[in-house]
Amino acid sequence: MTLRALKPTIYFILAVSVGWVLHEASDGARSGAGGEEGREITSISSDQLSEDAQDLLTPPVATDLAAPAASATEEAVISVYEERNAAVVNITTETVAYNWFLEAVPQEGSTGSGSIIDDRGYVLTNYHVVDGASRVFVTLANGDQLVGDVVGADAENDLAVVKFDPEGRDLDTIPMGNSDTLRVGQHVMAIGNPFGLDRTLTTGIVSGLGRPLRARNDLVIRDMIQTDASINPGNSGGPLLDSRGRMVGIATMIFSPSGGSVGIGFAVPVNTARRVVPDLIEYGVVRRGWIDIIPRPLFPRLVEYAQLPRDSGLLVSEVVPGGNAEDAGLRGGSPAEAVRYGRTVIYLGGDIITAVDGVAVASIANLYEALEDKRPGDVVSVEFVRDGDLMETRIRLSERPSQFQWD
Secondary structure, eight states, X not given: OOGGGSOSOOOOEEETTTTEEEOOOOGGGOSSSSSGGGOXXXXXXXXXXXXXXXXXXXXXXXXXXXXOSSOHHHHHHHHHHHHHGGGEEEEEEEEEEEOTTOOEEEEEEEEEEEEEEETTTEEEEOXXXXXXXXXXXXXXXXXXXXXXXXXXEETTTTEEEEXXXXXXXXXXXXXXXXXXXXXXXXXXXXXXXXGXXXXXXXXXXXXXXXXXXXXXXXXXXXXXXXXXXXXXTTOTTOEEEOTTSOEEEEEEEEOOSSSSOOSOEEEEEHHHHHHHHHHHHHHSSOOOEEOSEEEEEOOHHHHHHHTOSOSSSEEEEEEOTTSHHHHTTOOOOOGGGEEEETTEEXXXXXXXXXXETTEEOSSHHHHHHHHTTOOTTOEEEEEEEEXXXXXXEEEEOEEOOGGGSOO
């Protein structure tokens, strides 16, 4: 389409860089005899422009500049992140492998997150993050990487404490809240390092409480917090925070058919950490109560061979002389009725424990679960079968010996 075919009109082509306007008059008002030679270029000031043209030169102005940039809910989340993210660290490990020549070869281990809980350099994380590590490295929010030491580990709750030297740094810390007051539907936030993306924030709600969850070591961790706040590989050990920035859980694992977050994540309650962390720092392990016996789990071939009255439970193969089980009247097996299963020697004829403090016991792992939160000196009820009769006694717990510490 040519200019001559257009209706009479005015075109302004605003050339901002040179300040010129190309003005075309109507066909009848050209100064020339018609044709291209009738055009002219003139310079005009902005006050000569029409109102519409002036609007073209003036960018639109927002009318809601006084409105807040974020809602009150968003501001609360932003505030928690700004206050707490510097206290979240990235934890990487190094393990040792052996080549064909049996030479030790360092290799990259796992990666996870952790929370600084004390300005002396104590970091709370997951046991599985540091399990088997020959060296541990802690990376702070400013990028500084420091060497850490695992000072305590608790496989039964998947918790561990790592210590690093702050070297004079002023450290931010995360305060512990109270997981017993959590309610389903409460807003929570997770900060961690998923897939190596440091200090990532995700938000969600508490989806469930009191979830029993079987960990990789076949132990059941009780009272887990379920959340739909995204937890991915690398988040492990990072904090789950309430809306006031207090730690209410330690992000631990996800349920995922694909390996990525599908909105079902789990965290260890912070009240569990409150209970075990002092022992981890002082003793390196958690001091737990114990029943002074040598237990053997029942299995079908043993039940059939010994014609036992129960097909599940823990057989008391031996009682420790002078121990709490003997004092409570539990009976062990007889060396005269010893049998061998693989490398294990089992004394038959002892009591069969079926429950401890209301927790059904069918395996050694169940016994650990029943005594997980019991301290030396606590009294527990023990149900057992003797000669086909169900009986009960009460036992004051001793301290679990080192050979029964879970590793």
